[in-house]
């Protein structure tokens with residue numbers, strides 16, 4: 141993070157919807173992350189940070205909240221894709237535990 145030339149902050153407006161402002165912000169950042177990837181950039185979800193400190197650095201007004209961050213940059217390496225769980229381990233069909241084939 142300290143070396144990233146660009147860090148995008150997902151900032152939400154709680155007053156817009158107490159129920160949805162976090163998920164709306166996360167969806168927006170996820171879309172940005174997918175777009176960045178499609179353009180050849182690397183990102184990394186960052187959920188572990190001090191939201192008040194980051195908000196202070198960004199001089200956010202108190203009605204806004206930093207929800208998530210991602211650095212964006214040109215990847216230094218292109219690692220091999222990791223092994224992933226089988227579809228049947230992470231999805232169920234119609235009810236929990238019924239495998240998707």
Ligand SMILES: Cc1cc2nc3c(=O)[nH]c(=O)nc-3n(C[C@H](O)[C@H](O)[C@H](O)COP(=O)(O)O)c2cc1C
Pocket residue numbers: 184185186187188189222
């Ligand atoms: C919601 C969320 C929060 C994350 N927060 C952090 C973080 O604070 N610091 C960090 O180094 N990586 C963070 N990551 C990145 C993960 O540790 C991991 O590197 C990334 O999701 C890639 O996962 P993969 O190994 O399954 O491809 C976060 C990922 C997610 C989905």
